[in-house]
Amino acid sequence: MEDYTNKYKGEQIEVALFGGEYQEGVLTAYCSIEDVPHIELNGHILVPLQNVASLHCSSRCDAPEPDWPPGGLGEDDRDGLGDGSDDD
Numbered sequence: 472m473e474d475y476t477n478k479y480k481g482e483q484i485e486v487a488l489f490g491g492e493y494q495e496g497v498l499t500a501y502c503s504i505e506d507v508p509h510i511e512l513n514g515h516i517l518v519p520l521q522n523v524a525s526l527h528c529s530s531r532c533d534a535p536e537p538d539w540p541p542g543g544l545g546e547d548d549r550d551g552l553g554d555g556s557d558d559d
Contacts, residue, residue: 479498479528480498480499480500480501481497481498481499482497482498482528482530482531483495483496483497483528483529483530484496484497484498484512484526484527484528484529484530485526485527485529486510486512486518486523486525486526486527487523487524487525487526487527488518488522488523488524489522489523489524494512494516494518495512495529496512496513496516497512497513497514498510498511498512499511499512499513499514502517504517507519507520507521508520508521510523510526
């Protein structure tokens with residue numbers, strides 16, 4: 472397994488937590504508190520990894536706008552779906 476403990480330190484990240492909350496900040500550390508792995512944001516916010524649904528490194532996101540959102544998630548892709556009524 473690859474060791475990521477230093478790979479993203481200092482990078483701007485967005486963390487989605489189970490339950491729908493989000494945290495943003497600079498990843499400053501990985502640590503273990505009472506055998507529970509945590510990430511540290513902005514030097515003072517500790518987030519237990521067991522509460523993290525997803526993590527996105529926004530400072531490395533360089534996809535051009537036409538490539539986002541992925542196919543099937545954009546407004547144009549939803550036009551043919553739904554109840555069959557016309558919104559016009």
